[in-house]
Amino acid sequence: MESIAVIDFETTGVSPDQARATEIGVAIIEDGRIVDRYQSLMNSGAWVPPFIEQLTGISNAMLRSAPPSDQVMNEVADFIGERPMLAHNAAFDQKFWDAELARIRRRRSQPFACSLLLSRRLLPEAPSHKLGDLNAWAGLPDTGRAHRALADAEMAANLTLHLQRLLLERHAIRAGHEYLCGLQKLSAAKVRALLRAV
Known part of the structure:
Protein backbone atom coordinates (compact mmCIF):
# COMPACT_ATOMS: atom_id res chain seq x y z
CA MET A 1 0.00 0.00 0.00
CA GLU A 2 1.19 3.53 -0.77
CA SER A 3 2.79 5.83 1.77
CA ILE A 4 0.51 8.40 3.50
CA ALA A 5 1.56 11.23 5.84
CA VAL A 6 -0.82 11.51 8.80
CA ILE A 7 -0.43 14.88 10.53
CA ASP A 8 -1.65 16.68 13.62
CA PHE A 9 -1.13 20.24 14.83
CA GLU A 10 -1.43 21.74 18.29
CA THR A 11 -2.24 25.44 18.02
CA THR A 12 -3.02 28.56 20.07
CA GLY A 13 -6.59 28.72 18.71
CA VAL A 14 -9.00 27.45 16.10
CA SER A 15 -8.28 29.66 13.08
CA PRO A 16 -4.92 30.41 11.43
CA ASP A 17 -6.17 33.98 10.89
CA GLN A 18 -5.83 34.62 14.64
CA ALA A 19 -3.75 31.66 15.88
CA ARG A 20 -0.45 29.90 15.21
CA ALA A 21 0.76 26.33 15.38
CA THR A 22 2.74 25.33 18.48
CA GLU A 23 3.56 21.70 17.64
CA ILE A 24 3.36 19.30 14.71
CA GLY A 25 3.45 15.52 14.63
CA VAL A 26 3.59 13.27 11.57
CA ALA A 27 3.21 9.50 11.33
CA ILE A 28 4.02 7.92 7.96
CA ILE A 29 1.94 4.83 7.21
CA GLU A 30 2.87 2.29 4.57
CA ASP A 31 2.11 -1.41 4.02
CA GLY A 32 -0.21 -1.60 7.02
CA ARG A 33 2.00 0.01 9.66
CA ILE A 34 3.65 3.20 10.88
CA VAL A 35 7.12 3.32 9.29
CA ASP A 36 8.42 6.77 10.28
CA ARG A 37 7.64 9.74 12.54
CA TYR A 38 8.39 13.45 12.92
CA GLN A 39 7.60 15.67 15.90
CA SER A 40 8.61 19.16 16.94
CA LEU A 41 7.43 22.09 19.01
CA MET A 42 7.55 25.31 17.00
CA ASN A 43 8.14 28.86 18.20
CA SER A 44 6.23 31.46 16.18
CA GLY A 45 6.31 34.07 18.93
CA ALA A 46 2.58 33.49 19.55
CA TRP A 47 1.25 33.47 23.11
CA VAL A 48 -0.39 30.29 24.45
CA PRO A 49 -3.61 31.07 26.37
CA PRO A 50 -3.94 29.33 29.78
CA PHE A 51 -6.82 27.06 28.69
CA ILE A 52 -4.76 25.83 25.69
CA GLU A 53 -1.76 25.21 27.96
CA GLN A 54 -4.02 23.19 30.28
CA LEU A 55 -5.42 21.20 27.32
CA THR A 56 -2.12 20.42 25.60
CA GLY A 57 0.50 20.76 28.32
CA ILE A 58 2.45 23.07 25.97
CA SER A 59 3.57 26.19 27.84
CA ASN A 60 4.95 29.54 26.73
CA ALA A 61 8.22 28.61 28.48
CA MET A 62 8.48 25.40 26.39
CA LEU A 63 7.98 27.37 23.17
CA ARG A 64 10.63 29.95 24.03
CA SER A 65 13.28 27.23 23.70
CA ALA A 66 11.64 25.53 20.67
CA PRO A 67 13.03 25.89 17.14
CA PRO A 68 11.53 28.69 15.00
CA SER A 69 8.34 27.79 13.16
CA ASP A 70 9.92 28.60 9.77
CA GLN A 71 12.67 26.04 10.40
CA VAL A 72 10.20 23.39 11.57
CA MET A 73 7.85 23.90 8.63
CA ASN A 74 10.71 23.61 6.12
CA GLU A 75 11.91 20.43 7.84
CA VAL A 76 8.48 18.80 8.03
CA ALA A 77 7.55 19.77 4.46
CA ASP A 78 10.78 18.13 3.26
CA PHE A 79 10.07 15.10 5.49
CA ILE A 80 6.59 14.62 3.99
CA GLY A 81 7.61 15.43 0.43
CA GLU A 82 4.93 14.64 -2.13
CA ARG A 83 3.14 12.01 -0.01
CA PRO A 84 -0.65 12.37 0.12
CA MET A 85 -1.83 13.64 3.51
CA LEU A 86 -4.46 12.76 6.08
CA ALA A 87 -5.65 14.13 9.43
CA HIS A 88 -8.53 13.57 11.84
CA ASN A 89 -10.83 16.54 11.24
CA ALA A 90 -8.63 17.44 8.28
CA ALA A 91 -10.41 20.75 7.67
CA PHE A 92 -8.65 22.09 10.79
CA ASP A 93 -5.16 20.71 10.15
CA GLN A 94 -5.25 21.48 6.42
CA LYS A 95 -5.98 25.17 7.15
CA PHE A 96 -3.01 25.40 9.51
CA TRP A 97 -0.75 23.40 7.17
CA ASP A 98 -1.54 25.70 4.25
CA ALA A 99 -1.21 28.87 6.36
CA GLU A 100 2.11 27.87 7.93
CA LEU A 101 3.47 26.77 4.54
CA ALA A 102 2.44 30.10 3.01
CA ARG A 103 4.52 31.90 5.66
CA ILE A 104 7.64 30.17 4.28
CA ARG A 105 6.51 30.72 0.66
CA ARG A 106 5.71 27.07 0.00
CA ARG A 107 2.48 25.47 -1.20
CA ARG A 108 0.81 22.11 -0.76
CA SER A 109 0.26 20.13 -3.95
CA GLN A 110 -1.22 16.93 -2.52
CA PRO A 111 -4.79 16.19 -1.38
CA PHE A 112 -5.91 15.65 2.23
CA ALA A 113 -8.05 12.75 3.42
CA CYS A 114 -10.00 12.94 6.68
CA SER A 115 -10.21 10.03 9.12
CA LEU A 116 -13.11 11.75 10.93
CA LEU A 117 -15.27 11.78 7.77
CA GLU A 154 -0.28 8.14 15.63
CA MET A 155 -3.87 7.65 16.83
CA ALA A 156 -5.19 8.92 13.47
CA ALA A 157 -2.66 6.70 11.67
CA ASN A 158 -3.76 3.60 13.62
CA LEU A 159 -7.42 4.45 12.94
CA THR A 160 -6.72 4.83 9.21
CA LEU A 161 -4.90 1.49 9.11
CA HIS A 162 -7.89 -0.06 10.94
CA LEU A 163 -10.30 1.36 8.33
CA GLN A 164 -8.10 0.10 5.48
CA ARG A 165 -8.03 -3.39 7.06
CA LEU A 166 -11.83 -3.40 7.41
CA LEU A 167 -12.27 -2.49 3.75
CA LEU A 168 -9.84 -5.21 2.71
CA GLU A 169 -11.19 -7.96 4.99
CA ARG A 170 -14.92 -7.25 4.56
CA HIS A 171 -15.04 -6.02 0.96
CA ALA A 172 -11.71 -7.04 -0.67
CA ILE A 173 -11.00 -3.34 -1.34
CA ARG A 174 -7.39 -2.14 -1.21
CA ALA A 175 -8.19 1.41 -0.19
CA GLY A 176 -5.40 3.77 -1.11
CA HIS A 177 -5.48 7.51 -0.47
CA GLU A 178 -7.36 8.36 -3.67
CA TYR A 179 -10.08 5.81 -2.83
CA LEU A 180 -10.38 7.19 0.72
CA CYS A 181 -10.72 10.76 -0.62
CA GLY A 182 -13.54 9.63 -2.90
CA LEU A 183 -15.27 7.68 -0.13
CA GLN A 184 -15.29 10.60 2.32
CA LYS A 185 -17.18 12.76 -0.20
CA LEU A 186 -20.11 10.33 -0.35
CA SER A 187 -23.05 10.30 2.06
CA ALA A 188 -23.19 7.50 4.62
CA ALA A 189 -26.15 5.96 2.74
CA LYS A 190 -24.22 5.96 -0.55
CA VAL A 191 -21.20 4.37 1.14
CA ARG A 192 -23.41 1.60 2.59
CA ALA A 193 -24.95 0.97 -0.85
CA LEU A 194 -21.53 0.98 -2.52
CA LEU A 195 -20.07 -1.52 -0.07
CA ARG A 196 -23.13 -3.80 -0.23
CA ALA A 197 -22.63 -3.97 -4.01
CA VAL A 198 -18.98 -5.05 -3.71
Missing part, protein backbone atom coordinates in the same frame (compact mmCIF):
# COMPACT_ATOMS: atom_id res chain seq x y z
CA LEU A 118 -14.17 8.25 6.91
CA SER A 119 -14.95 6.89 10.38
CA ARG A 120 -18.43 8.43 10.26
CA ARG A 121 -19.08 6.58 7.00
CA LEU A 122 -17.36 3.27 7.79
CA LEU A 123 -18.00 3.02 11.55
CA PRO A 124 -21.50 4.51 11.96
CA GLU A 125 -22.06 2.23 14.97
CA ALA A 126 -19.28 3.89 16.99
CA PRO A 127 -20.71 5.79 20.00
CA SER A 128 -18.41 8.78 19.31
CA HIS A 129 -16.18 9.85 16.43
CA LYS A 130 -13.75 11.82 18.57
CA LEU A 131 -10.27 10.46 17.93
CA GLY A 132 -9.49 9.17 21.42
CA ASP A 133 -12.96 7.69 21.88
CA LEU A 134 -12.80 5.91 18.50
CA ASN A 135 -9.39 4.43 19.20
CA ALA A 136 -10.50 3.15 22.62
CA TRP A 137 -13.76 1.75 21.20
CA ALA A 138 -11.92 -0.03 18.36
CA GLY A 139 -9.28 -1.40 20.76
CA LEU A 140 -6.40 0.36 18.99
CA PRO A 141 -3.04 1.04 20.68
CA ASP A 142 -2.66 3.77 23.31
CA THR A 143 -0.23 6.27 21.78
CA GLY A 144 0.23 8.61 24.75
CA ARG A 145 -1.24 11.90 25.90
CA ALA A 146 -4.14 13.22 23.81
CA HIS A 147 -3.70 16.77 22.50
CA ARG A 148 -0.02 16.28 21.85
CA ALA A 149 0.72 16.28 18.14
CA LEU A 150 2.61 13.02 17.66
CA ALA A 151 0.30 11.00 19.94
CA ASP A 152 -2.73 12.29 18.02
CA ALA A 153 -1.06 11.73 14.62
